[in-house]
Amino acid sequence: MPVRRRRTIALAAAVATSAALGATALAATTASAAEVPLFGYELTWGIKQSYRTYVTGMAEGSFTPADGAVQAAGNGVFTFVEGAGSYDSTAHTVDLAFKGSLKIESKLHGFELALSDVKFDSADAEITADVTRNGATTDDVPLADVTVTRAMTDMATTLTKEAADVFGSASYEGAAGDPLTVVQKTASSPSPSPSASTSASPTPSASPSPSDSASPSASSSPSDSASPAPSASGSDAVTNGDIVDGRLGWGVKESFRTYVVGGVANGKITVSDGATQASGNGPFTFTGATGTYDTDADTLSASFEGAVNFKGHEENGSYGLDLTLADLKATLDGGSGALTADVTSLGEKSEDVVLAELKAKSSDLTATDGVITADGVTATLTEAGAKAFSGYYQAGAELDPADLSVAVTEDAQLPSGDGESGTAGDSTGATGSTTGGVSGALASTGSETPVTALGTAAGVTVAAGAGVVFAVRRRRAAESR
Template identity: 40%
Template sequence: MAATRRPTALAAAVATAAALGATFALPAIAADGPSPKAAAAAPSVIYQLESGTFDWGLKESFRAMIDRFGGTATLADGATRNEDGSYKFPLDKGEYALGTHAVTSSFKGSVHYEAHGGALDIKLSDVKVLTVGKSGRITVDVTTKSPGKDAVVTDDLAMADLDLTDVEASNGVDGMKFASIPVTFTKEGAAVFGPPYEEGEPIDPATLTVKPLATTPTEQPTGKPTEQPTGKPTEQPTGEPTGQPTGQPTGQPSTNPTPSGSETAEPTSGPVVDGTLDWGVKASFRSYVVGPIAHGKVETSGGAATATDGYRFSKATGHLDADKNTLNAAFKGKVRFLGHETNGEYVLDLSLSNLKVDIEGASGKLLADVSAKDRGTGKVAERTGLALADLKVPAGALAAKDGIVNLKDIPATLTEAGSQAFEGMYKKGDELDALNVAVSLDEDARLPGGSTGGSGSTGSTGGSTTTGGTVGGSTTGGSVGGSGALASTGSDVPAGALIAASGIVVAAGAGVVIAARRRRNATA
């Protein structure tokens, strides 16, 4: 527990007022709370909670990452681990205020994550939940520590939002159970774990179980329920009738495929004389490498360079066969991801080079030479021509226009072999960054970006470029991608800012809790 704690420590709830109202035979309320008239008419009655649990695992992929890096997740103060790897926090105390339909409670237990030789040190404790109507929020005390620095403690940080819109409570011997509540990161919660995680990102669902005392107050409200229908049909016409023509006749037969940007494209075959491949691998991975967890950097060399939203690989060679509708193209360049430095050595060391696209019809593969260090043993494995991703190519996309085949925003998904290259950080079928491929069949043709087909593509042709990196929470180095300095998203959030943000979270419930307690004390 932190030494300094705000007086609103119990301003959090463990169930929706609507669901609790049904269980206690109380009047239902609208999603935004009871009307002033209903609140004034309701008696000052407090229902105590006898027992309960809160089951939540934060995020499965984060737990898996801790395991892969040889880290630990230490449970204490009453928290236990479920079979699926999530955590169970037992109820500490809780109560339900009839007049305001507010439920307040807190849970025992803590989980302490440590990895990367102390570079990652995060402890979560004093879990609470605030719910109003069909929405809610999880708050926790967060303790973070960086090597060589004092621990930073933030009380009641707004970690995540709950959505109980489609959650129905069930009753059993353990009380009311709200299973599989959808949970998403808040901005403040995502900032605790770094750039791979973003505001609004779905994380592990939560299950809440609460049980009231066997004896409950008999006093009930005398007024009639004030709930009024709050919803109106929202479906409105969203556009013009879809059965109307959206364009003018072009006079061209509609049976010929004409991919975007290739209206005059004609079947062409021949050797590839030059070309570029623009690819960012995976945006969240780039952010992870240079963020506050890995504290790493990205290096490009051998014909690769940083480009808009990723990296550009250049000097393509290969062959296009229009009759077979195939394209094979290889690109020069190497990108190397380094992270988790310990005593001058990087635990994370992954290189991709000699990228190739192998397309046949509407499908294809992205291949690369992969060098990856095993994070457990430290040994480096070299694999040549590894199929990293599956590609989905639009029909007719391989038709050349003015000597250029230009493939834009080609979807890519990770293969099983690609998942192994990332040591299981991402799973087969996970979406990667889309590819942009431009290859030239004519030495005089001009590639996108300004270079001619036979003179070498734009981008670095040698040397090494390093981007990203964070030192002690401050960002150094350049950007990963041309349009935004992704490294800057990895800076630590000041404790003062997090405390201020969490104050907003509990402010709404503070008055409810204090008022309920004052009424209870006056009655006593």
């Protein structure tokens, strides 16, 4: 009969420091939980390296992964796949179950066991698995306590008393296990933009460094033609040259805007230098485009004026979140491209960070009445963009779509932008702002759940731009019923 255990909740040391976008979002509330489905995750854990060495060495045994689970080469760690479960947007916790099984056996030392239905629960801060020995299965055996971090990568683990029993060594109780990583694997990776260079992988940092980004290469459009003249027909005769003016409509990400001005960050959004924000905490419009275009080659490269600043988690005049995006640039080449910006996070500036891969609905960039328009351009977060947001969202996350319109003739009439006029409380003119107080916390669905929000349901302390997350851990008192 399975052993039942009673657990008491204790605060334990799992400290996650956020230097930019506030792991401080992990505040416990008494509101009812809002469960958001999660899917497509993988869990990688090696149990304990010395145990793997013992099994395949002295015990002359083997590990046999099955049902989708795999083992890394060289008697390496194990990965369990197709993790699915839920995210509690009130408590900011995840509960995931993974596919795959692992058979461990040694005829020489006379043991055979199997692990299956591996689970990770950030609220309990533990790894569990169904354990089968001698033909009997015990469900949800706690194998390790986990020091939960906001990134959920390389989390420290401590083997439990139950793990010591399962793996056959009393010395394992309280011993350090292998680090645990839980990551989402996107269904498809966005293809690199033809007009964006691919720099070396950025080194982890709280805020991006210049090496974190790759600047999209300028299009090869010739720019030596005379200023285009308007034609009487809908399509313009001049096919390449300089951009006269233009607008970029982009909201970054709606759930992020909601979070910044919501009851957790209790912050504000401020636009400046010609940028505007639509009413109701809406998207932003950046103006004054310059650059080049070539409608025959279906390429354009446009830079936009305006900046937007996000502030939140204020404590004694200091902000745990202080992020500015400025000097936005958009490139398209055959329907694909990149969106870059100068990123300033907590006073540290990085130029030309590639925030998103762009994918237009059509590769065609025909000018009509002197205007090239590309609406609803899909924007997908890049690795460099994820670094710019301090891991708040994972690379591959879908950002708000972008709307591009650029004038290629002096008398062309651009469509009005959403941010052209604002109402009280929103951006009006060049330097309006949206302030905190809007109800709600992290608004996200499905696979777009912010990584930073995945922690534990304990309180959060904000101190001079950093959040300290106290993970909830469960102390076990093994107790037979």
